[in-house]
Amino acid sequence: MTNLQADSRIPVTVLTGFLGAGKTTLLNHVLTANHGEKIAVIVNEFGEVGIDNQLVVGADEEIFEMNNGCICCTVRGDLIRILAQLMEAKLGKGKRKADFDRVLIETTGLADPAPVAQTFFVDPEIAENFQLDAIVTVVDAKHADQHLDEGHEAQEQVAFADILLLNKTDLVSEAELQKLEKRLHTMNSAAKLYRTQQSQIDIKQILGIGAFDLDKKLEIDPGFLEEEDHDHDDDVTSVFFRELRPLDLNKVEQFLNEWLIDHGVDTFRYKGVLNIKGVKKRVVFQGIHMLFSSYPDRDWKSNEVPSSEFVVIGRNLDEEWFRKRFAECVAS
Ligand SMILES: Nc1nc2c(ncn2[C@@H]2O[C@H](COP(=O)(O)OP(=O)(O)OP(=O)(O)O)[C@@H](O)[C@H]2O)c(=O)[nH]1
Numbered sequence: 662m663t664n665l666q667a668d669s670r671i672p673v674t675v676l677t678g679f680l681g682a683g684k685t686t687l688l689n690h691v692l693t694a695n696h697g698e699k700i701a702v703i704v705n706e707f708g709e710v711g712i713d714n715q716l717v718v719g720a721d722e723e724i725f726e727m728n729n730g731c732i733c734c735t736v737r738g739d740l741i742r743i744l745a746q747l748m749e750a751k752l753g754k755g756k757r758k759a760d761f762d763r764v765l766i767e768t769t770g771l772a773d774p775a776p777v778a779q780t781f782f783v784d785p786e787i788a789e790n791f792q793l794d795a796i797v798t799v800v801d802a803k804h805a806d807q808h809l810d811e812g813h814e815a816q817e818q819v820a821f822a823d824i825l826l827l828n829k830t831d832l833v834s835e836a837e838l839q840k841l842e843k844r845l846h847t848m849n850s851a852a853k854l855y856r857t858q859q860s861q862i863d864i865k866q867i868l869g870i871g872a873f874d875l876d877k878k879l880e881i882d883p884g885f886l887e888e889e890d891h892d893h894d895d896d897v898t899s900v901f902f903r904e905l906r907p908l909d910l911n912k913v914e915q916f917l918n919e920w921l922i923d924h925g926v927d928t929f930r931y932k933g934v935l936n937i938k939g940v941k942k943r944v945v946f947q948g949i950h951m952l953f954s955s956y957p958d959r960d961w962k963s964n965e966v967p968s969s970e971f972v973v974i975g976r977n978l979d980e981e982w983f984r985k986r987f988a989e990c991v992a993s
Pocket residue numbers: 678679680681682683684685686687713769770828829830831832857858859860930932947948
């Protein structure tokens with residue numbers, strides 16, 4: 662392709678950020694914003710069953726899920742396969758038809774973005790059809806210091822960002838924000854940083870910006886285009902529960918509070934959609950370390966069986982204890 666030809670490849674935005682930073686909130690903001698673009702979404706979650714796909718606003722037919730493993734470890738497989746399927750769907754060749762102008766990939770909070778980005782350069786078919794537009798990393802202002810101190814996934818996500826959204830600015834002071842901004846700038850001075858609440862950002866600042874610069878990434882990581890194994894924090898595991906019988910919300914909160922007293926630091930993320938006795942709507946439950954909340958969201962759809970699905974992600978999770986206590990939350 663010469664410089665004179667317009668690039669007709671489909672732009673791809675990769676959303677990263679540690680567990681609970683605000684990626685799904687950003688995705689929902691993008692999907693509901695009035696930009697006139699059709700967006701295909703690929704959601705990858707940590708854990709065997711996805712909760713996020715239930716929390717993404719009314720765009721069922723556009724969501725492609727990847728729950729068979731971490732996106733950064735399965736790039737050679739699942740991501741390439743899904744992108745190829747998307748291309749077929751766009752060209753009307755596959756079983757599924759899809760009309761879209763761009764692709765948004767929400768990675769798990771534990772994903773290293775580098776191997777995801779790599780896919781768009783090293784796989785010829787993907788490189789021919791898709792163009793990496795930007796890596797957008799959402800940072801949780803409240804918990805970022807802890808996550809950056811502890812694990813290399815959070816560090817990689819910041820280091821590889823083209824855009825940094827310093828989110829949840831409502832939860833910390835101006836002084837803390839400035840300190841964190843300094844830290845982020847030291848780690849990645851090339852990224853543009855925006856402060857946000859509820860991941861509210863002008864869509865024009867994150868989509869169609871052509872911010873991904875391969876040369877700059879090669880400066881950070883000279884081995885970027887070479888396949889390499891990467892390590893994960895193997896201590897992090899997840900426990901998933903499902904229950905058809907209605908639950909008692911007080912009991913759920915009580916057992917989580919008990920757990921969090923001693924394990925709040927290690928409990929990165931817990932979230933779910935719950936079927937609560939006496940509540941007609943489904944209840945969405947969101948937790949990050951010691952902070953949690955829940956709210957009635959929408960009526961169950963006619964094709965949904967009201968049930969509770971809940972996932973906990975963290976270190977040193979006592980699966981047996983969780984299963985026992987969760988079972989005790991069934992309403993009497
Ligand atoms: N106080 C506050 N809460 C926020 C803000 N942005 C998002 N949240 C909340 O943080 C929680 C996690 O947000 P998500 O968008 O689900 O985060 P995520 O990065 O997609 O989480 P995972 O996919 O589990 O890694 C939700 O309860 C959001 O409502 C913010 O700016 N301020």
